[in-house]
Amino acid sequence: ETGxxxxxxxxVMGMTNKKSLKCEQHLGHNAMYWYKQSAKKPLELMFxxxxxxxxxxxxxxxRFSPECPNSSHLFLHLHTLQPEDSALYLCASSHExxxxxxxxxxxxxxxxxx
Amino acid sequence: GENVEQHPSTLSVxxxxxxxxxxxxxxxxxxxxxxxxxxxxxxxxxxxxxxxNVGEKKDQRIAVTLNKTAxxxxLHITETQPEDSAVYFCAARPPETGNQFYFGTGxxxxxxx
Numbered sequence: 001e002t003g004x005x006x007x008x009x010x011x012v013m014g015m016t017n018k019k020s021l022k023c024e025q026h027l028g029h030n031a032m033y034w035y036k037q038s039a040k041k042p043l044e045l046m047f048x049x050x051x052x053x054x055x056x057x058x059x060x061x062x063r064f065s066p067e068c069p070n071s072s073h074l075f076l077h078l079h080t081l082q083p084e085d086s087a088l089y090l091c092a093s094s095h096e097x098x099x100x101x102x103x104x105x106x107x108x109x110x111x112x113x114x
Numbered sequence: 115g116e117n118v119e120q121h122p123s124t125l126s127v128x129x130x131x132x133x134x135x136x137x138x139x140x141x142x143x144x145x146x147x148x149x150x151x152x153x154x155x156x157x158x159x160x161x162x163x164x165x166x167n168v169g170e171k172k173d174q175r176i177a178v179t180l181n182k183t184a185x186x187x188x189l190h191i192t193e194t195q196p197e198d199s200a201v202y203f204c205a206a207r208p209p210e211t212g213n214q215f216y217f218g219t220g221x222x223x224x225x226x227x
Contacts, residue, residue, distance in 0.1 A: 002159065031213060042118070042217040043158075043203070055212065090157055094213055101146045101207055103215065105157035 003027040004106035006091050012112045013081065021076040021109045023091030031096040032074040033103065034066060037088040049074060050096050081113045116141040116208045120218025127194050128226050135221045137204035138186040146207040147187045148215070149178060153200045161202075162189070194225045 003026045013019050025032065034046040048056035049068040063085075065077040074091055088110050092103040117140040127133050137147075145166040150158035164171045164178045164187065171178050175194075180187040191198055201222050205215040 002157070004157075006157075040219065042219050043205075043215075045214055048212070048214070050212075056214065096213060101213060102148065102160055102163065103213070104160065105150070107155070107157045 002104045002106065004091060004093055004104055006089075006106040006109050008109060009107065010110045010112075012114060013078070014114055015081060015083070017081075018077070018079040020078065021089055021091075021111075023074040023076075023106055025072055025074075025091075025093040025104075025106075027093055027095075027104060029093040029095045029104075030071050031094045032068060032071070033092040033094075034074065034076050035090040035092060035105075037090055037108070043090070047076075078111075081111075083113050086111055086113045116144060116206055116211070116216040118204060118206050118216045118218045120204050120221060122221060123219065124222045124224075126224045126226060129194060129196060131194055133189075133191045133194050133198070133223055133225075135189045135202055135204070135223070136186060137188070137206075137218050138184075139206040139216075140185065141206065141208045142182070142185060143210060144206040144208045147178070147180060148205050148207075149176075149189050150203045150205070151200045152203065152220075158203060191223075194223075196225050196227050199223055199225045 031050045036044045047066040067075040088108040090108045091106045094103045120137045148163035152158045177190040201220045204218040
């Protein structure tokens, strides 16, 4: 148990659906991240939030929309996805500042787009 | 940008033997190198890390070495056990990108009882 929880753990959605992924961290961290993990590829950073402000968007298509209402919660809103968006979506958190770099991951949401 | 390469992609060892996984990186400014273990159905778990001002770090059966000149770092697991079977990822952090990590493609380790 890393202190980062994600729901749902599994999600199947059609290309016209709208769904949201949720992440919550119980570590008192102030930065949160969304990663995409596909088979045979390195983890891809999608979004970074520091102190609730988005500081990184790695050219992610607009069909993925993040939301960070506070430093403990992070959402990823999904709409009109493509089959190639099927992957494991991982949330992570860290404590920015004071030389702390460690990132702690949640268990992920396995997304299947049909 | 930073580029991290990881080898081998798969590794099988007999229980009790040692396992070594190697990573190279391209950005000489990278200053933090974590290793993650990912078991089936779980997220990556941080198992050990090393900073650029240190050459070696050990935690029980796990050790990491860093060669800044050659820009490579390695994970060493001694006295392997079946529960060490998992996918292992290395990563590098270039400070100019904030706290962004660049990951290797992973090594699937199987420990044969």
